[in-house]
Amino acid sequence: MSKYPVSPLATDLPTLPPVRGVRLASIEAGLRYSGRLDLTLMEFAPSTTVAGVFTKNKCPGAPIDWCRNILKHGKARGVLINAGIANVFTGKAGFDAVKYSAQAAAKAIGCSSEEIYVASTGVIGEQLPYQKIIDAMPTLYQQLDENQWKESAQAILTTDTFAKGYSITTKIGNETVTIQGIAKGSGMIAPDMATMLAFVTTDAKLPASLLQALLSEKVKTTFNAITVDSDTSTSDTLLVFATGVANNTEITDINDPLLQDFAQAFETTLKELALLVIKDGEGVSKLIEITVKGAVNDDSAFKIGMAIGNSPLVKTAITGEDANWGRVVMAVGKAGEPANRDTLSVAIGDIWVAHEGGVLTDYDRNKVNQHMKAETIKIKVNLNLGQGSATVWSCNLTKGYIDINGSYLRS
């Protein structure tokens, strides 16, 4: 856990009950930190399918290569997660570290190493002392339990200031199923993907191809719609495991009406986890929700939203509780997407302050200024060009960000 003050936007970790088909444990392996949990193993039932999305960074860590490669089998028995060392830019040693770690977990669980997913987070360029992982494995395996979610939500953190999890139940036909996940942030959050590691499990029975299709669709409006600082981690990983222990009807079509409640609950899970990541953005004190309408298409709206969400000038204005809509105009203009200054309207906190190319002289300044003091700042932009829309989330830029990132390696 971080030595920095807990985010003012932090929320308590909800109760994370057992998910049928999942056992987990976390221990102190002393990989980089001392005196804290830093190595986590989740074990899944033999019927488990898996889906995943990963960073688009061109210099990914060795674990990303590993996971991408085995994902094609669509089967999973475990995931091994370490915090402190990202195992990025470590050459062949990095690949070996992943391979031998996965082999150790596979041996303990009794499966192929190609059914073991691996995720690492922390500093870049340091080698992962994988012998410590191998040595820790028997103890780690022995401690596997249905009730270790809280500990694991803690163990995967790095500079995060609070543990992040979400749990929801829904139905597939008459069968009640659980969707439950944990995540960590908190710098280098930008699509695609956000910085983070996130692990979502469900006891539902779903083919891997369907799970992947669902994930690929729902990630767009959730984890890929958040940004902290425009930087894209080399380790971003979002994995979804469906243990198949539930007795739900077999579903093969993403448009099957029986899947719709589940799909909705799944999207909610991803969105809630994504917002928790933003709420722990490094140095954050305000969440920013940006809604873009009237763009030429949804993709264009998304890019404009991200240009606003990533603008240091917009982010610092919000830190100063300054309703500086002029910087929003600037950010719209710099996105490189179709925009017409003279049809552009901007609202802050649902109050329109600029309309079709000019400031509104009579808007309620007190109400806008009051909104700027809130924890969540809403910015709305209407380009009045077409039907494209998007919502993205960001956070403000504070001195805390500079404190954290100006001294990370020396901490």
Next chain:
Amino acid sequence: MSKYPVSPLATDLPTLPPVRGVRLASIEAGLRYSGRLDLTLMEFAPSTTVAGVFTKNKCPGAPIDWCRNILKHGKARGVLINAGIANVFTGKAGFDAVKYSAQAAAKAIGCSSEEIYVASTGVIGEQLPYQKIIDAMPTLYQQLDENQWKESAQAILTTDTFAKGYSITTKIGNETVTIQGIAKGSGMIAPDMATMLAFVTTDAKLPASLLQALLSEKVKTTFNAITVDSDTSTSDTLLVFATGVANNTEITDINDPLLQDFAQAFETTLKELALLVIKDGEGVSKLIEITVKGAVNDDSAFKIGMAIGNSPLVKTAITGEDANWGRVVMAVGKAGEPANRDTLSVAIGDIWVAHEGGVLTDYDRNKVNQHMKAETIKIKVNLNLGQGSATVWSCNLTKGYIDINGSYLRS
């Protein structure tokens, strides 16, 4: 001038001697500030040609529209510059403000208003009280003088903490000519263009088309290769005026050998002014020089350089004097350009710290740490993929940036 501490990278304004064919003056017009020069007029000889480049922001200020429109004539008799109000997002009132201001200056100088360039810098969304400009014009015109460069270098500033100018003499054939410019920054510096306003004059005789070709070429490696915070101003303007008072040989071809010394001096002028802008980046304490080699082409190298230069994580690491090359790797990977982790090498302060996908265990850490304390931090990246190269300049991200931009409107 700014209420913020003078940049530690500030340099003294050099002596700015008269440039043949240029008279200038600055006065207190009380447009937004009080007790400081805020309105500047430069008058040019009747033979003056002009070239310009402007922000690519899709929501530019009214002055940008005006200048772009008249630039096609290639002739200039004056430029009118105000500081404090950007005249952006002001609708028809903004257009009127430019038109009537230009008409007033044209009347004083005795030329067409389409020979008067206009540039504004400051807050967005406020209307420019152009009647004050019209009222000030007779006095402003009366004060025109060859020796007002220092005053004008001051008058065009906003949050800048020091005045910026550069002067050089060179030859076209046997004729000695001067190239001299002034510029202002200092937030929202990003290509294309950098944030700023810059006005470069020369007494050389050059056709407008040649001047524009020269500017368009040389801006790429100078003003378009700098970034402060990735934000792109709505008002960026770089204008070059050649008064034609010198008796140099007529030149019509950009490749004419007689032009090469001038072209070199012109590039130096643009580069020095651009670096002065970076050295006054909001909250700056270090200049960052990023050299990218081995990219698939120059454009790709440039984009990778900018991804590094705009990365908040790289910029804050440099604030912490932390040789965090891992973040450089991350930034290379997020640029979206061809890059191969396993051929990538990174140097800091000319010392290679990572080579072809792995950290070098035996590099001189003391020397690297020593370099991190310097005012100019050098980052070198070799992708080892092709022959593309580029150099870009950025600055670090500090708490000062947040101080300045979190309270701008309220200052």
